[in-house]
Amino acid sequence: MRMSAKMIIGLSLLSGLAVTYPAFAEGDADKGKKVFAKCMACHTIEEEKNRVGPHLVNILDRKTATVEGFKYSPAMIKAGEEGMVWDEATLTSYLTAPKQFIPGNKMIFVGLKKPEDISNLIAYIRSKSAQ
Ligand code: HEC
Numbered sequence: 001m002r003m004s005a006k007m008i009i010g011l012s013l014l015s016g017l018a019v020t021y022p023a024f025a026e027g028d029a030d031k032g033k034k035v036f037a038k039c040m041a042c043h044t045i046e047e048e049k050n051r052v053g054p055h056l057v058n059i060l061d062r063k064t065a066t067v068e069g070f071k072y073s074p075a076m077i078k079a080g081e082e083g084m085v086w087d088e089a090t091l092t093s094y095l096t097a098p099k100q101f102i103p104g105n106k107m108i109f110v111g112l113k114k115p116e117d118i119s120n121l122i123a124y125i126r127s128k129s130a131q
Pocket residue numbers: 035036038039040041042043052053054059063064065066067071072073075076086095104105106107108109112
């Protein structure tokens with residue numbers, strides 16, 4: 001089969017889009033930055049410095065409770081020992097209802113009720129992570 005010029009243009013447009021928007025399609029990092037304001041009392045994602053909570057630099061794909069020098073609760077340490085890793089799924093569950101997802105953890109945060117706040121927040125966290 002010969003490809004028409006139209007098809008070729010269509011295909012290259014499609015692949016162009018795929019390159020420009022890798023995994024960001026679901027969330028809006030700019031909106032997520034505003035959501036992150038709720039975390040900033042206790043966390044920074046700009047530098048490897050612990051506050052009330054551990055820093056969140058490169059949090060995606062990191063094993064739970066492994067930031068050096070932070071004193072985690074036994075519940076959080078246990079979750080890490082059982083193999084929990086922070087990815088979209090675990091972050092979404094944790095940030096929706098921290099106390100229910102990891103009972104006994106010491107993060108005092110009620111949770112984000114709106115799913116779009118969480119997907120935007122994860123897009124922001126992703127934009128801050130090493131590529
Ligand atoms: C009142 C302070 C506070 C707020 C607000 C807060 N956190 Fe936390 N966060 C903590 C503490 C303390 C821990 C450690 C919990 C433990 O050890 O049980 C933690 C742990 C975490 C962890 C696990 C980190 C790791 O190294 O395993 C993530 C992820 C996280 N917080 C994300 C967030 C996000 C995103 C927000 C905003 C939506 C937020 N937190 C809001 C205090 C806070």
